[in-house]
Amino acid sequence: MTILGLSAAGPSAPAHFSLEAIVRPNILALQPYRCARDDYSSGILLDANENAYGAALPASYAPQAAAHGLGAAADLAALNRYPSPTHDELKRRIAKLRGVPDEKWVFLGVGSDEVIDMLFRCLCVPAKDAVMTTPPTYGMYGVCAQINDVGVVKVPLVTEGGAFQLDEEAMDAAFKANPGLKMVFICSPGNPTGTLIPLDVIRRVASNKNFTGLVVVDEAYIDFGPEGSSACALVTEFANVCVMQTLSKSFGLAAIRLGFLLGSPELVQILTNAKAPYNVSLPTAAIGLQALSDEGLAVMAKNTRVLNANRDTLIAEVKTIPNVGEVLGGNNANFIVVQILTDGQPDSARAKAVYTEMAENRGVVVRFRGTEIGCEGCLRITVGTEEENKTVLQRLRELLA
């Protein structure tokens, strides 16, 4: 079966992987919806039932919006039109930044959360298929699995000493015991572990003949780790490896909802055929293009450097607080995971109480993670500004001294 619309080929390795074999047959056979703008996009546009008189916005809004960076005035004038279904220029900038050949290797989503859901919907037959996750990990893999009525085989990370690495032996055993798993989600740096998974390990999973599904590497926090840590380099080598990233973290643009997948043109085409025609809005794309300009990238790099420095200070300081235990994991993201202790032992009840008291009475909201595997007694604290970090440290000191 051929993939409709496909015009480029990705890697052919590894031999044991066939994308067509893991895509749902109904998705493979799908005749994609053709957008109004797929064929003609200039002239008097009376094809898409748009509003000829433009956006219903106060006249005073345009300059204000421009001043706040919410798209140029020219973009606001185009709000009555459906956006590009493809946003090729945005994809080209992402491809260039992350080192994949071109826009055919990039799929855009409404945050990486939409990409996760699209992967489930394109690959997993409800009430039949299953995927693998490696807890403690990002919660949306499990939520999307449940929404799509897909099974989850959980193979916990090796957590001893806060290592948070893949348990390759246990994964291999689970691959053998559960043939036909459609995906394995590898979060690197992990949430909530902050820990990178080495590329050699990801290579071994992709090369494992007992697993015929797709390796999905979630790199939401990758820019906070050292250079060279990204699995993007594997995407052009392995047909069964894709990488998800987002503008929500290092780029500081969580509100615009822009995430993306880097994968083979075949996988990107499958997802494109199945997506809603205009999933990424014009304001999102316009702001995304600005963020991916040279100037935008320089701001991202600077803010990331500052946050990483703040993270190092936060780690050093938090360790001086009585009844704070280990800072777990690799600390390669914009958060840290710290143990709260009683009599030298991690204490989840106390961590929960500290979390609640801080949020309800002391104006600081962190995340309680004490019920996650390997995270007993843990709070996850996002790295903030210097001021914000001082405040959280002060509150912790007050409550734990």
Ligand SMILES: Cc1ncc(COP(=O)(O)O)c(C=O)c1O
């Ligand atoms: C590991 C991980 N993946 C994906 C996401 C979702 O990102 P987005 O804002 O792009 O949907 C998050 C958000 O916290 C995350 O922690």
